[in-house]
Amino acid sequence: DAMVIQNPRYQVTQFGKPVTLSCSQTLNHNVMYWYQQKSSQAPKLLFHYYDKDFNNEADTPDNFQSRRPNTSFCFLDIRSPGLGDAAMYLCATSGPGTGGGETQYFGPGTRLLVL
Amino acid sequence: AQTVTQSQPEMSVQEAETVTLSCTYDTSESDYYLFWYKQPPSRQMILVIRQEAYKQQNATENRFSVNFQKAAKSFSLKISDSQLGDAAMYFCAYRTRIMNNDMRFGAGTRLTVKP
Numbered sequence: 248d249a250m251v252i253q254n255p256r257y258q259v260t261q262f263g264k265p266v267t268l269s270c271s272q273t274l275n276h277n278v279m280y281w282y283q284q285k286s287s288q289a290p291k292l293l294f295h296y297y298d299k300d301f302n303n304e305a306d307t308p309d310n311f312q313s314r315r316p317n318t319s320f321c322f323l324d325i326r327s328p329g330l331g332d333a334a335m336y337l338c339a340t341s342g343p344g345t346g347g348g349e350t351q352y353f354g355p356g357t358r359l360l361v362l
Numbered sequence: 363a364q365t366v367t368q369s370q371p372e373m374s375v376q377e378a379e380t381v382t383l384s385c386t387y388d389t390s391e392s393d394y395y396l397f398w399y400k401q402p403p404s405r406q407m408i409l410v411i412r413q414e415a416y417k418q419q420n421a422t423e424n425r426f427s428v429n430f431q432k433a434a435k436s437f438s439l440k441i442s443d444s445q446l447g448d449a450a451m452y453f454c455a456y457r458t459r460i461m462n463n464d465m466r467f468g469a470g471t472r473l474t475v476k477p
Contacts, residue, residue, distance in 0.1 A: 280465075289453060289467035290407075337407065349395045349457060351465060353407040 250274070251354035253338050259360045260328050268323040268336050268357045276342030279321040280351065281313060284335040296321060325359075333361045364389045366456050368468035375444045376476050382429075383439045383471045385454030391415075393459045396430065396437045401470075402450040410452070413437065441473075449475045 251272045260266040270279065277298050282290035294303045296315045312324040325332055335358050339351040365388045375381035387396070398410040413421045413430050420428050425442045441448055454468040
């Protein structure tokens with residue numbers, strides 16, 4: 248089945264130690280998103296890629312970066328995690344042909360713990 | 363800016379009964395999409411139902427239906443014959459037709475299903 252995959256599901260890192268979260272998709276969607284979701288809150292968009300074009304939300308801290316080496320993969324890099332960055336990180340995709348292009352399909356998320 | 367409001371932080375329903383979750387939104391656009399997403403505890407966010415603003419007919423997916431009132435900017439979700447597996451956080455979301463990054467989520471409603 249076509250899907251959005253996130254690895255790892257749980258990630259523990261130390262304060263200030265760089266960490267990378269991964270997302271891959273088999274849907275062949277051209278748009279990929281990264282959201283941060285804190286406990287009992289709505290997802291907050293960090294940035295997205297439209298094909299290779301990177302689009303950053305205005306309030307996304309510089310500490311968060313992203314890479315998309317190809318259509319299938321997208322990475323979230325947190326350069327110096329702080330305690331406030333502990334959250335669930337959701338990857339989502341959208342694209343033409345599935346759901347009309349406007350629907351976002353989410354991965355299972357990676358829960359990040361910062362010690 | 364578009365905003366989405368879910369005024370019910372928590373709702374509960376008896377198994378096999380019907381429950382309605384409320385959502386209102388604010389926009390100056392005339393063409394947009396509305397969504398209900400379900401996020402079970404520690405599980406993936408999945409699409410429940412989608413409504414296109416230019417369609418007057420309310421969307422239906424099995425036991426899930428919406429009451430879309432465009433003039434009132436209201437988009438409620440009705441769950442009929444509630445099941446234990448319906449227990450989850452439900453997010454109402456809005457996006458414009460044009461922009462890929464313009465998905466706005468409400469704060470969510472936590473639904474409990476009582477056996």
